[in-house]
Amino acid sequence: MKPVRFDYKRPATIDEACGLLASDDNARILAGGQSLIPMLSMRLSRPSLLIDIAHIPELTALVETETHIEIGAMVRQAVAQKSELVKMHIPLLAKALGYVGHPPTRARGTVGGSVAHADPSAEIALVAATLGAEITYRVEGADEVFDASDFFIGPMLTIAPPTGCLTRLSFAKAPVVCGTGFHEVAPRKSDYALASAAAQINFTAGSGVTSIHLGVGSVGDFPERLDVDLLCGTPLDDAAITDAVHAAMQMVETVEDLHATAAYRKRVATELAIRALRDARDEISKDLNQ
Amino acid sequence: MNDVTLTINGKPVSGVTEPRVTLLDYLRDVAGLKGTHAGCEHGVCGACTVLIDGIAVRSCLMLAVQAEGVDITTIEGIGGSGAHAGELGVIQDAFCETHGLQCGYCTPGMILTAEALLSVNIDPTEHEVREAISGNICRCTGYVQIVEAILLAAKRLGQRNDAATSDTTVA
Amino acid sequence: MSEQKYKFLSTPRRPVEDRRFVAGRGKFIADLDRPNMLHVAPLASHYAAAVINGIDASAALAMPGVVDVITGAELAAAVEPLMNGLNTPNVRRFPLAVDRVRYAGEWVCAVVAESRALAEDALEKIIVDATPQPFILDAEAALLETSAPVHPEHGSNLLLDRKFVWGPVDDDFEAAAHSLSFSVTWGRNSTVPIETFGVLAEWNGWDQMLDIWASIQMPKYADQIARSLNLPSNAIRVHYDVDVGGSYGVKRGIKHSVLVGYIARKLGCPVRLIEDRLENMRAGDAHGPERKFDITIAFDQDGTVRSMKMRALDNAGAYAGRAPFQLGKPISAIVGPYQINSVAYHALSVTTNKTVQEAVRGFGQAPTNYAIETAMDRVAEYLGMDRLALRQKNLIREDQFPYLIPSGSYYDSGDYHAVIDKVLAAADYPAMLAERDRLRDAGMMAGIGIAACLEPSGGNSSFEPLLNESNQTSTWMESCQVNIDALGKVTARIHTTSSGQGHETLVSTVLGEVMQIDPELIRITRPNSLESLPGNSPVGSRMAIMLGGAAARAGEKLKAKIMAIAAHRLGVAIDQLRYEGGDVLAHDGRCLGWDEMVELAHRQYHNLPDGMDPGLASFDIMQVPTGDALPVNDKVQMYPCYSFEFHLLLVSFDPIIGRPDIHSYFIGHDCGTVINPAIVSGMTYGGIAHGIGAALFEEFAYDANGQLLTQSFLDYLMPSSHEVPAIQIVKHCTPSPHTVFGQKGSGESGYLGAPAAVSGAINDAVSGLGIHFEKLPIRMSAISDAIAAKTS
Numbered sequence A: 001m002k003p004v005r006f007d008y009k010r011p012a013t014i015d016e017a018c019g020l021l022a023s024d025d026n027a028r029i030l031a032g033g034q035s036l037i038p039m040l041s042m043r044l045s046r047p048s049l050l051i052d053i054a055h056i057p058e059l060t061a062l063v064e065t066e067t068h069i070e071i072g073a074m075v076r077q078a079v080a081q082k083s084e085l086v087k088m089h090i091p092l093l094a095k096a097l098g099y100v101g102h103p104p105t106r107a108r109g110t111v112g113g114s115v116a117h118a119d120p121s122a123e124i125a126l127v128a129a130t131l132g133a134e135i136t137y138r139v140e141g142a143d144e145v146f147d148a149s150d151f152f153i154g155p156m157l158t159i160a161p162p163t164g165c166l167t168r169l170s171f172a173k174a175p176v177v178c179g180t181g182f183h184e185v186a187p188r189k190s191d192y193a194l195a196s197a198a199a200q201i202n203f204t205a206g207s208g209v210t211s212i213h214l215g216v217g218s219v220g221d222f223p224e225r226l227d228v229d230l231l232c233g234t235p236l237d238d239a240a241i242t243d244a245v246h247a248a249m250q251m252v253e254t255v256e257d258l259h260a261t262a263a264y265r266k267r268v269a270t271e272l273a274i275r276a277l278r279d280a281r282d283e284i285s286k287d288l289n290q
Numbered sequence B: 001m002n003d004v005t006l007t008i009n010g011k012p013v014s015g016v017t018e019p020r021v022t023l024l025d026y027l028r029d030v031a032g033l034k035g036t037h038a039g040c041e042h043g044v045c046g047a048c049t050v051l052i053d054g055i056a057v058r059s060c061l062m063l064a065v066q067a068e069g070v071d072i073t074t075i076e077g078i079g080g081s082g083a084h085a086g087e088l089g090v091i092q093d094a095f096c097e098t099h100g101l102q103c104g105y106c107t108p109g110m111i112l113t114a115e116a117l118l119s120v121n122i123d124p125t126e127h128e129v130r131e132a133i134s135g136n137i138c139r140c141t142g143y144v145q146i147v148e149a150i151l152l153a154a155k156r157l158g159q160r161n162d163a164a165t166s167d168t169t170v171a
Numbered sequence C: 001m002s003e004q005k006y007k008f009l010s011t012p013r014r015p016v017e018d019r020r021f022v023a024g025r026g027k028f029i030a031d032l033d034r035p036n037m038l039h040v041a042p043l044a045s046h047y048a049a050a051v052i053n054g055i056d057a058s059a060a061l062a063m064p065g066v067v068d069v070i071t072g073a074e075l076a077a078a079v080e081p082l083m084n085g086l087n088t089p090n091v092r093r094f095p096l097a098v099d100r101v102r103y104a105g106e107w108v109c110a111v112v113a114e115s116r117a118l119a120e121d122a123l124e125k126i127i128v129d130a131t132p133q134p135f136i137l138d139a140e141a142a143l144l145e146t147s148a149p150v151h152p153e154h155g156s157n158l159l160l161d162r163k164f165v166w167g168p169v170d171d172d173f174e175a176a177a178h179s180l181s182f183s184v185t186w187g188r189n190s191t192v193p194i195e196t197f198g199v200l201a202e203w204n205g206w207d208q209m210l211d212i213w214a215s216i217q218m219p220k221y222a223d224q225i226a227r228s229l230n231l232p233s234n235a236i237r238v239h240y241d242v243d244v245g246g247s248y249g250v251k252r253g254i255k256h257s258v259l260v261g262y263i264a265r266k267l268g269c270p271v272r273l274i275e276d277r278l279e280n281m282r283a284g285d286a287h288g289p290e291r292k293f294d295i296t297i298a299f300d301q302d303g304t305v306r307s308m309k310m311r312a313l314d315n316a317g318a319y320a321g322r323a324p325f326q327l328g329k330p331i332s333a334i335v336g337p338y339q340i341n342s343v344a345y346h347a348l349s350v351t352t353n354k355t356v357q358e359a360v361r362g363f364g365q366a367p368t369n370y371a372i373e374t375a376m377d378r379v380a381e382y383l384g385m386d387r388l389a390l391r392q393k394n395l396i397r398e399d400q401f402p403y404l405i406p407s408g409s410y411y412d413s414g415d416y417h418a419v420i421d422k423v424l425a426a427a428d429y430p431a432m433l434a435e436r437d438r439l440r441d442a443g444m445m446a447g448i449g450i451a452a453c454l455e456p457s458g459g460n461s462s463f464e465p466l467l468n469e470s471n472q473t474s475t476w477m478e479s480c481q482v483n484i485d486a487l488g489k490v491t492a493r494i495h496t497t498s499s500g501q502g503h504e505t506l507v508s509t510v511l512g513e514v515m516q517i518d519p520e521l522i523r524i525t526r527p528n529s530l531e532s533l534p535g536n537s538p539v540g541s542r543m544a545i546m547l548g549g550a551a552a553r554a555g556e557k558l559k560a561k562i563m564a565i566a567a568h569r570l571g572v573a574i575d576q577l578r579y580e581g582g583d584v585l586a587h588d589g590r591c592l593g594w595d596e597m598v599e600l601a602h603r604q605y606h607n608l609p610d611g612m613d614p615g616l617a618s619f620d621i622m623q624v625p626t627g628d629a630l631p632v633n634d635k636v637q638m639y640p641c642y643s644f645e646f647h648l649l650l651v652s653f654d655p656i657i658g659r660p661d662i663h664s665y666f667i668g669h670d671c672g673t674v675i676n677p678a679i680v681s682g683m684t685y686g687g688i689a690h691g692i693g694a695a696l697f698e699e700f701a702y703d704a705n706g707q708l709l710t711q712s713f714l715d716y717l718m719p720s721s722h723e724v725p726a727i728q729i730v731k732h733c734t735p736s737p738h739t740v741f742g743q744k745g746s747g748e749s750g751y752l753g754a755p756a757a758v759s760g761a762i763n764d765a766v767s768g769l770g771i772h773f774e775k776l777p778i779r780m781s782a783i784s785d786a787i788a789a790k791t792s
Helices: A014-023 A036-041 A077-082 A084-089 A091-097 A103-108 A111-117 A123-131 A238-249 A262-283 B023-030 B090-098 B107-120 B126-132 B144-170 C018-022 C072-078 C116-123 C139-143 C169-175 C221-229 C254-267 C277-283 C325-333 C365-383 C387-394 C416-427 C429-441 C463-467 C503-515 C543-570 C594-603 C677-697 C754-769 C780-791
Strands: A007-009 A027-030 A049-052 A062-064 A068-072 A134-139 A142-147 A152-154 A165-172 A177-185 A195-204 A208-217 A224-226 B002-008 B011-017 B049-052 B055-058 B071-073 C038-044 C050-056 C066-071 C107-113 C127-132 C158-166 C178-186 C198-204 C209-214 C236-238 C271-274 C291-299 C305-317 C342-351 C445-457 C477-484 C490-494 C523-525 C577-580 C583-586 C616-623 C641-653 C661-670 C727-732
Touching (some): A014 A027, A014 A165, A062 A084, A068 A084, A068 A111, A077 A091, A077 A111, A091 A123, A091 A195, A103 B049, A103 B055, A111 A123, A123 A177, A177 A262, A195 A262, A208 A262, A238 A262, A262 C780, B002 B023, B011 B023, B049 B107, B055 B107, B090 B107, B090 B144, B107 B144, B107 C018, B126 B144, B144 C677, C038 C116, C038 C254, C038 C277, C066 C072, C066 C116, C066 C254, C072 C254, C107 C116, C107 C254, C139 C305, C139 C342, C169 C305, C209 C221, C209 C254, C221 C236, C254 C271, C305 C325, C305 C365, C325 C365, C325 C445, C325 C463, C365 C387, C365 C445, C365 C754, C387 C416, C416 C429, C416 C661, C429 C445, C429 C641, C445 C754, C477 C543, C503 C523, C543 C583, C543 C594, C594 C616, C641 C754, C661 C677, C677 C754
Parallel strands (some): A027 A049, B002 B071, C305 C342, C490 C523
Antiparallel strands (some): A062 A068, A134 A142, B002 B011, C158 C342, C178 C291, C198 C209, C577 C583, C641 C661
C-alpha cells in the first residue's frame, strides 16, 4: 500500500502555502497526516503535491482573546487536550478530545486538520458545529471566516474554498456558568463512532439559561446542530429534554452501513443527545435551582 | 527525490528518498532497522509504533520527509547495543518475565508504547495501561500478560527510582 | 503422574524465544533482503465473476523499474494446479486467475519490479478486458441446481455432500420425549495475524536449487511447491529459521509461493511478495469458515440429550482450499463433552464467488462447539431447566474414560465435572448470579455465558480419508534430532517454522526434563527442509504431543546409549546403574561423569561397547498415538488427546446502546500436564480474545455485488485491550495416557469455547424478552434493534 508519487514542499508562511495550493489544482495541504496518509496509502487520495504546513509558526498558536480562544490549525490534538485554556474556556471541546482517535494519533493529528477533513464522525467537527465556532481560511492573501454550523455539507465535504488553507478555529469562551455533555458510542472505544452528541448550556446569573447548543454526529453525512431553543426558560426537567430532543431528531436522516442500521443510529443519537443535555444541565443544577 | 537526514536512536541517518516513502519504510529500508513492523499500513494496528521526542507515534502515518528535526526512537534504541548487546532494558525484561508476547510481531510497538506511558506516568493503574495500549492490536496474547508486564515494569522502575533517591539522601 | 515431580516441566520458566522479540530482532520475511531482489504486486479483479478476454500490460512493462508482468495464462502453461484435498479434479486452482475471475479481489496478474511502490504504480497501467458474469454468494442458493457454477467444468457448486449416521438416530428420536430444532450461523471470520503472508524465493541455476523463506504454518509445504513447479522435491530448500508473525492456522501460502517460485526461476533473481493488508484481507489466506447449522435435538423430560441431527452447510468460496476438511475435523468431537448416544451429520461444502476459505485455528471445531452449546442452552430453555444443571447431567463422567463417541473416536481422559466445580468456586457463582440480577434491577440487560467444550489435540489426518476415500493416508508424524557435541553441549533440531507457540522452549524443556539438564543450556536450531526429517507443522494442536513426544523419545534414546556406555565402562549391568543429572551412578558409589562420558563417546572408540557407533546423536520420528487405521464404516479414531475447557462469564449492556461489557471471565482449562505454564496460559488468553472477536466484532462481510465490505482494519474490527477483559484461568490436570508426560494440546484453547460462551451470555441477557441471536458476530446494532422491536 504505497502512495502515488508526489512532490513535497515546506512553506514558511501561510501565503506561500496558499500560493502553492493555487499553483496546482491537485495539491493538498498536509497537516497532521493522520487522516490523509491512510488515504494516500490506499491510493484513495492521489495528489501531485503535498504542502506541509507544520513549520508555519503562526499556525501552532493557541491564544486567548477577550472573548475567544483561538486555536491555530496546526495545534496538535494532544496539545489542545492538555491546554488549560481549552479546559477552562472550551470545556465541551476538552471533553470531546479524549474520544478522538488514540493517544498516538492525537500526538500528530491537528485540530484544524480534523475540521478540514470533515469526517462525519469527527468529534472536533461536531463540537465546532454545535458551538458555531468560527473557521478562518486564508485565500489569496485575505481571510475568510465561516460559521462551523453551516460549514459541513456532506461526508468529507465542506464549503471551504478549494485554494484556501484553514488557519485557525475560534471558539467563544464559555460563560462562567456553563454545563457541557459529550457522549459517543462505537463498537470499540476510539472506532469511528456510530453516534455522538455534544451539548452545552450557557447560563448567566440574573438572565438564566441564555443559550443551549446541541449537535449530533456520525449518524448522517455531516455533524448537525439540533434546535432545542424552546428549552430555554424552562426548568430543563428530564421529560422536557426528552421531548425536545425527540422533536429535533425527527428531521435527522441517519445512514446505514455494515456496523449499524439507520434505526440504530437514530435511536442511539437520540438517547445520547438526551444524556448530553442532562449532563450539561446537571453540571449547572446548583445555579439553575436558585 | 529529497535528501533527508533523520535522528534515529541518537544518531543522524542520511538518505535520499521519495516524499511518498513513509517513516516506517524509511526506517526499515533506508536505515536498515527491521525492528519496526508493518501490520496494516493504514494506522490502525500500531505495530509500526516508534517514539518521536519520547511520544508514541504511528510511523506508517508519517512521511520520512516530515520526520526531520525530531528525535526518533525505535526498538533498536532500547536496551543494550554494541558491547552491551543482549542486555535488556527494564520493560523488555518485564515482557520476558510475564511472557507478554508470543509471535513477537506487535512487540516492538507495544514496548515503545509502554516506554512512552511509563515516562510520564510511573505508577499507572491497570485501566491506564489498557488505555495506553488500546491502539496496539495483538492477536496472540489477549493482552493479559502484556498488561502484567507493563505493571511489573512500572513497579521495578519505581523501586529503582526509590533506591536512587534513598542513595542520594544517604549521601 | 503428579506435576510436582517434574524438575523443569510445569515450572515457571521464561520462554527462550522472547529475548529476540523484545529486542526487535525477530527474523520475519519482510526483514530479509537479498541482493538484486525484485518485488511482486498482484493485480486484483473487481468483478465477483468475469470471463477474462485479454490483458494488456504493455504500458506497465514500459515503465522504469518494471521487469515483468505474469498472467494466469502464462502460469497455467508452466505449473501444475494447486492440490485439492477432495476428489474434485475439475475445480482447478492456480495462483492467478486463468480464463475466469471467480471472486472480487482475485489476483489476475502480477507485476515484478524493483520496488513495491514501482510495482503498484505499474498495476494501475494494466488494462484487463473482462466480461462480468452472473455470480452467487449465498451457500443455500449455491446448492440449487439452477445456480451458476463457479467452476462450470465441475458441473455444480457442490464440493462435498456427505451424510453420516452414527448410532441408532431414528430409534433415539422415537424414544425421546421431546425434540426441538433451530439454526445458527457462524459468520465468516478468521484469526487475522498482524503480519501478512510473505514469501521470498531464489533460484540458483548452477545448483538447480530453489531457496524459499516464507511465513508459513503449512504441512507438506515443500512437497506441494515441488509438485506445482514440477521440480524434484530435493530441489526445493525451505528455510525454517524464520519467524512467523502469528498464524493461528491461516498461513498456508501455497498460491503465493508457487507464484513467487515460478517468477524466481523465470527471472533468475530473488523475488519477494509481501501481501499488503488489502491483498491479505481480500485475496490472501485470510478467510475462515462461514457455516450455517441446522440442528434437531432429541431429549427427555429430565434433560437427558439422546440424539442430535446436524446439517452443516459451509461456504467454501471460489476454490476448494481446506474448507471441506474443516467440516470433517469436528467429527472428532461431534458430541462435544456430552453422552449423546447417536448423531446424524450432514456435511455440505459449496463454492461461491467469495474469497477462498482457508484453515483457521481449530479447523472447524469452534463453529461446531458454538452450535452444540447453543443446542444445550435451547434444551434448557425448553424444559425450564438451569443451563448449568443440564450440562452437568449430560457431561461424560470421569469414570467413563476412555469414552467412545458415536463417530468412532475415544476421548482419552478427563474430569469435566471437577473442572466445572473448580470454576464455580473460583468465580463465586452465586455472587455472579446475584450481580447479574443486581444489574438487571438497575435497568441493564445482563447475562451469564456458559460453555463446555473439548479441544481435540494431536493432529491426525483421518478426516481426509473419511471424506475422500481415494486419499489413503494415515501417517501423521513429527520428528526431532538431538546431538551432544564433542564438548558436551546439547543441540536439538526442530523441523518446522513457529508462529509464537514457543516450540524452542517446548523442546528444550522436554529434553532438559528427560536428560536432567538445565533447558537453558540446550540450543535449538531449525534446519532447512532438506536437512529435516518428516514433520507436519504446528497444526491441529499437536506440537506438545508430537514434537514433545519426538524430543522425549530422542532424549530417551540418548540416555539409553549413555547408560550402555557407562555399563561397559564401569563393568556393571545396566540395571545396577542410575542416571542422575547427566551423570551415571553405580550402586557402589562409582560414577561416570558427563564430561568423561562425552570423551568416551567422541574420542575413545576403543572403550565403547562392541558394535556401538561413536558420537552421541539420536533422532526420532514419531507417529501420532492411536493413528494406525483408516476409517471403517464411516468411523475412525481422530485426534488422540482431548483437552477440556469450561467458560463462565458475566456480560451486561445498556438496552439502547447495546454494547456488551464483559464484567468477569473465568475459564477452567485442563490440557493434561502443562509443559510451560506461561506459554499455555498466554495461548488461552489469546484464544479467548479471538473468540470475543468472532462473537461480537469480526466478519468478512460482502455486499450484494460480491464486494468485500471489510477490506481493511477500519471495518474488520479486532478486540483491543479495552474489549478483552481480565481473565482468570482455573487449572486442572487429567493426564493423557497416550503421551510421555500426560500432556495434551492447548494451541486452540479459549478460541474453541469463547464464541459459544459470549453468545450464550448475550442470549441469556435477552432471554426474558424472548429474543434469540442466531448469527455471529452479534453486533451492538442488532442487539439494540432486537430489543427495540420487542419493547416498542
